[in-house]
Amino acid sequence: MTLTLAPIRASLANRLSPAILLLMALLAIGVVPPFLFLIYSSLHELDPDGAFGAFTFAHFIAIVSSRSFGPTLFNSVIYSFGSALLALVIGASQAWLAERTDASLRQLLYVASIVSLGIPYVLYIVAWLLLLGKAGPVNILLQQVFGGTAPYINVYSLGGMILVEGLLWSPLAFLLLAPVFRNSDASFEEAASICGAGLISTIRHITLGMAKPALLALGLLVFIKASEAFEVPALVGLPGSTRVLTSAIYQQLTLEIPPNTGTASAFGVLLLVVMAVLLQIYGRIAAQTHRYQTVTGKGYRPRVVRLGRWRYAAGVLIVAIPLVVVLIPLATILWAALLPFYQPFSIKALPLLGFANFVHVLNSPSFRDAIANTLVLGASAATIVTALSAVAGWCVARRLPGGGLIDTLAALPLVFPAIVLGLAFLEIFVHGGTHVYGTLASLVAVSVVAYMPYGLRYAQLGVIQIHPELEEAAAISGARRARAFVRVVLPLLVPALISSWLFVFLLAVRAVSLMLLLAGPDSQVVSVALFDLWNNGQIGEVAALGVVWTAIMTLFSTAFLVFARRFQLPVG
Amino acid sequence: MLRVEQLTKLYAQGEIAGIKNISFSVEKSEFFTLLGPSGCGKTTTLRAIAGLETPSAGRVTLGDRLIFDVAEGIFVPPNQRRLGMVFQSYAVWPHMSVYENVVFPLRMAEQRGSASEMRKRVTRTLETMGLVGFADRSAAQLSGGQQQRLALARALVAEPRLLLLDEPLSNLDALLREHMRGELRRLQKEVGVTTVYVTHDQAEALALSDRIAVMNNGAIVQIGSPHEIYDRPVNAFVATFVGRSNLFRGESVECDKDGSVRIETVLGPVMCRAPGSSSGMALAAALIRPEHVVLTDAAGSDEPILNRFRGRVVHVAFLGEAIERVVRVGEVEILVRSIAGAMDGPQDVDVFFPPERTLAIAADT
Numbered sequence: 001m002t003l004t005l006a007p008i009r010a011s012l013a014n015r016l017s018p019a020i021l022l023l024m025a026l027l028a029i030g031v032v033p034p035f036l037f038l039i040y041s042s043l044h045e046l047d048p049d050g051a052f053g054a055f056t057f058a059h060f061i062a063i064v065s066s067r068s069f070g071p072t073l074f075n076s077v078i079y080s081f082g083s084a085l086l087a088l089v090i091g092a093s094q095a096w097l098a099e100r101t102d103a104s105l106r107q108l109l110y111v112a113s114i115v116s117l118g119i120p121y122v123l124y125i126v127a128w129l130l131l132l133g134k135a136g137p138v139n140i141l142l143q144q145v146f147g148g149t150a151p152y153i154n155v156y157s158l159g160g161m162i163l164v165e166g167l168l169w170s171p172l173a174f175l176l177l178a179p180v181f182r183n184s185d186a187s188f189e190e191a192a193s194i195c196g197a198g199l200i201s202t203i204r205h206i207t208l209g210m211a212k213p214a215l216l217a218l219g220l221l222v223f224i225k226a227s228e229a230f231e232v233p234a235l236v237g238l239p240g241s242t243r244v245l246t247s248a249i250y251q252q253l254t255l256e257i258p259p260n261t262g263t264a265s266a267f268g269v270l271l272l273v274v275m276a277v278l279l280q281i282y283g284r285i286a287a288q289t290h291r292y293q294t295v296t297g298k299g300y301r302p303r304v305v306r307l308g309r310w311r312y313a314a315g316v317l318i319v320a321i322p323l324v325v326v327l328i329p330l331a332t333i334l335w336a337a338l339l340p341f342y343q344p345f346s347i348k349a350l351p352l353l354g355f356a357n358f359v360h361v362l363n364s365p366s367f368r369d370a371i372a373n374t375l376v377l378g379a380s381a382a383t384i385v386t387a388l389s390a391v392a393g394w395c396v397a398r399r400l401p402g403g404g405l406i407d408t409l410a411a412l413p414l415v416f417p418a419i420v421l422g423l424a425f426l427e428i429f430v431h432g433g434t435h436v437y438g439t440l441a442s443l444v445a446v447s448v449v450a451y452m453p454y455g456l457r458y459a460q461l462g463v464i465q466i467h468p469e470l471e472e473a474a475a476i477s478g479a480r481r482a483r484a485f486v487r488v489v490l491p492l493l494v495p496a497l498i499s500s501w502l503f504v505f506l507l508a509v510r511a512v513s514l515m516l517l518l519a520g521p522d523s524q525v526v527s528v529a530l531f532d533l534w535n536n537g538q539i540g541e542v543a544a545l546g547v548v549w550t551a552i553m554t555l556f557s558t559a560f561l562v563f564a565r566r567f568q569l570p571v572g
Numbered sequence: 573m574l575r576v577e578q579l580t581k582l583y584a585q586g587e588i589a590g591i592k593n594i595s596f597s598v599e600k601s602e603f604f605t606l607l608g609p610s611g612c613g614k615t616t617t618l619r620a621i622a623g624l625e626t627p628s629a630g631r632v633t634l635g636d637r638l639i640f641d642v643a644e645g646i647f648v649p650p651n652q653r654r655l656g657m658v659f660q661s662y663a664v665w666p667h668m669s670v671y672e673n674v675v676f677p678l679r680m681a682e683q684r685g686s687a688s689e690m691r692k693r694v695t696r697t698l699e700t701m702g703l704v705g706f707a708d709r710s711a712a713q714l715s716g717g718q719q720q721r722l723a724l725a726r727a728l729v730a731e732p733r734l735l736l737l738d739e740p741l742s743n744l745d746a747l748l749r750e751h752m753r754g755e756l757r758r759l760q761k762e763v764g765v766t767t768v769y770v771t772h773d774q775a776e777a778l779a780l781s782d783r784i785a786v787m788n789n790g791a792i793v794q795i796g797s798p799h800e801i802y803d804r805p806v807n808a809f810v811a812t813f814v815g816r817s818n819l820f821r822g823e824s825v826e827c828d829k830d831g832s833v834r835i836e837t838v839l840g841p842v843m844c845r846a847p848g849s850s851s852g853m854a855l856a857a858a859l860i861r862p863e864h865v866v867l868t869d870a871a872g873s874d875e876p877i878l879n880r881f882r883g884r885v886v887h888v889a890f891l892g893e894a895i896e897r898v899v900r901v902g903e904v905e906i907l908v909r910s911i912a913g914a915m916d917g918p919q920d921v922d923v924f925f926p927p928e929r930t931l932a933i934a935a936d937t
Binding site: 185187188190191192193194195196197198201205206209210212 | 727
């Protein structure tokens with residue numbers, strides 16, 4: 001009897017289990033409504049009472065026929081391209097110096113990048129605005145050297161946007177490129193040397209040539225991230241009236257009363273289409289990065305390039321890059337935090353330094369709430385994402401029935417720029433008649449949807465590293481699939497899940513644009529508080545809150561990198 | 573052509589083998605092999621010649637030019653040494669086509685030829701390597717054997733003064749390896765390029781080389797032609813590393829007037845031939861190759877005859893072209909290799925070591 005039953009039970013095991021169905025339903029509830037509401041809103045008039053009215057193409061027509069549409073699109077492309085190029089150049093030089101050469105102080109680059117991962121975007125941008133502003137130290141220095149009283153640099157411009165966004169992404173570009181250079185067999189470069197190529201030729205033809213697919217993929221990634229970024233366009237672009245697509249959406253919602261959600265949604269839909277196309281291309285390129293893997297001999301050694309007399313030049317770069325990318329912005333913030341009223345660095349101002357701003361920030365209940373809210377938000381979102389993605393990642397990696405659909409559902413939010421996803425959820429909360437708008441719980445839910453794709457990536461890679469035979473052995477020993485997952489896969493997956501948790505946590509607490517439209521008075525978070533403080537001109541408070549927050553975050557980002565490196569997980 | 577003198581490099585960590593006082597010279601057009609077990613320092617030596625390692629002492633002369641000398645502070649960087657090298661991993665650049673790989677050394681040369689001239693040279697080299705139809709193929713698409721030929725084409729195209737080969741056959745499967753071994757030998761003779769070859773495979777070394785340097789623990793143990801290395805190994809290490817051997821440590825050594833040596837072994841006295849002077853050979857061993865042992869029926873009288881021992885066949889292995897038997901004499905096992913004959917011979921046999929084929933060598937302490 002038992003023998004004849006066995007095949008039937010086996011086929012049952014291959015059907016959708018209730019747990020997987022539940023997971024699918026949860027993902028669908030989180031992911032599908034934002035699409036529907038955004039598209040619906042972009043195609044309907046808004047009645048004065050706030051309800052949807054008649055069907056219309058007017059929003060799209062208004063955008064395309066507007067005189068500013070062309071320049072906005074042009075700005076978006078130039079800004080994204082410039083940022084990608086800058087991040088790539090800085091990141092790749094750092095990665096090469098750190099991983100392929102015998103330059104001294106190489107570890108400094110890692111330390112600086114780790115610290116920079118903990119700096120909130122807004123704070124970092126503020127630092128550059130203070131440095132490069134009209135009355136900032138850089139302009140004053142240039143005026144002293146070259147004379148004149150007019151500022152030499154206008155940071156509130158397309159160039160300023162590219163500079164700040166590019167610098168913002170350079171540490172991540174470095175951390176993602178470092179393994180590419182690290183894992184390349186030195187004999188490729190040695191062979192070039194034997195063939196008569198000098199250092200420069202070798203770098204140009206061999207090192208960069210072989211890293212090309214990886215560089216291209218990363219460049220496109222930064223391009224995508226910059227096109228959907230909101231912080232720099234809002235803080236650097238808008239004051240100088242340089243509009244890109246994301247800041248145009250924000251303006252539709254904040255400049256007009258009542259907010260023009262229809263046109264904003266139409267912008268959002270356009271941006272979604274662009275994102276979908278770019279992500280498709282990115283997927284193709286990223287899949288090619290492993291094409292250049294070839295025979296690695298037993299004599300494999302990742303040897304370093306001897307720089308010889310170039311060593312000193314490299315040393316200067318190694319000190320200069322972290323100085324510019326991390327230390328100077330941090331010092332500027334610290335300076336601002338210690339002054340009662342902001343003024344550029346000068347000896348005269350030294351006696352004014354004090355801890356008044358810190359005392360104010362740490363004693364203010366609203367700031368303390370913001371810090372507590374942010375930690376709760378980050379921790380809950382990270383926990384939920386990690387729990388869901390452990391199961392989802394396993395279904396996807398093991399190609400269980402339904403795995404394909406889960407993969408698609410969980411990855412869908414990737415096409416949403418954060419500001420657009422925020423807008424879509426805003427409409428859901430407003431039109432859905434729910435009373436969740438402005439609650440911390442709603443922010444957690446939105447974060448879970450937004451960061452599910454990243455959690456899934458981590459879990460999936462983690463499962464792939466676990467050999468299927470380990471599970472099969474559990475099955476042979478009599479365990480059902482679910483039990484095999486709990487007893488065998490899950491314990492082995494713990495390192496990947498911890499990395500995933502930390503990564504999602506860092507993403508969730510850093511986000512401004514996702515929260516900006518959704519945070520209410522009772523759910524203030526640090527990133528939005530920084531954004532508002534800066535817009536109110538409270539520089540001292542921005543800086544003090546920022547310094548406290550950066551210190552807390554550096555602990556988390558250090559933990560994240562230690563884990564990611566130990567378990568050889570990708571840092572992105 | 574190449575002279576290496578007193579090359580020394582010691583590492584703090586034991587992961588990579590250091591080398592001590594490596595000296596040898598290679599004649600023009602000679603095929604010279606560095607042979608030794610892994611970690612003996614042969615690759616370090618090769619990389620030092622290439623300029624990829626900087627030894628802590630010694631000097632290297634290529635042609636009439638000093639390219640490395642610690643004492644005089646001379647170090648010509650690898651890209652100015654005009655060498656060709658094939659790496660163990662081939663290091664064929666996967667992002668370039670076959671043509672681009674091969675033309676690279678010509679493009680990097682100080683005196684660049686014209687484009688058409690370079691094209692002609694690359695085409696000629698690809699022809700020699702049997703890669704004619706592959707010029708526009710991406711290098712990453714080639715099979716292991718093709719990549720190996722491409723690496724060789726790249727190493728030879730600029731007519732280097734010296735060709736360095738770092739275990740180029742070790743990544744190939746057995747059949748292809750045999751084939752490429754023949755190809756390599758033919759090519760080297762045809763092109764006439766001076767070659768230094770590194771391998772741990774003694775069969776490869778014997779088949780390819782004009783001369784072999786056997787290395788162990790970072791030092792050269794013996795330099796000689798393949799014949800000398802095989803027939804007159806200087807010590808037990810060389811004897812056991814190159815070819816198979818029966819080795820019997822001596823308990824006492826007696827030199828006869830006629831140049832033969834009598835070694836007292838566990839089997840009993842063994843008469844040996846001594847290569848060169850046998851004086852001072854306090855610790856000696858008797859060496860006889862398995863194919864030189866003569867096997868006869870144990871039918872004869874059992875009165876002791878010099879170098880003949882009575883034993884019992886305990887194991888027979890059929891190898892196709894030969895048969896190997898293990899004969900136990902007392903507690904000692906002797907390997908005997910015979911070309912032909914029936915598998916099932918008698919169980920009780922006599923083994924005989926012809927004295928002219930039995931060699932007295934220095935035993936390792």
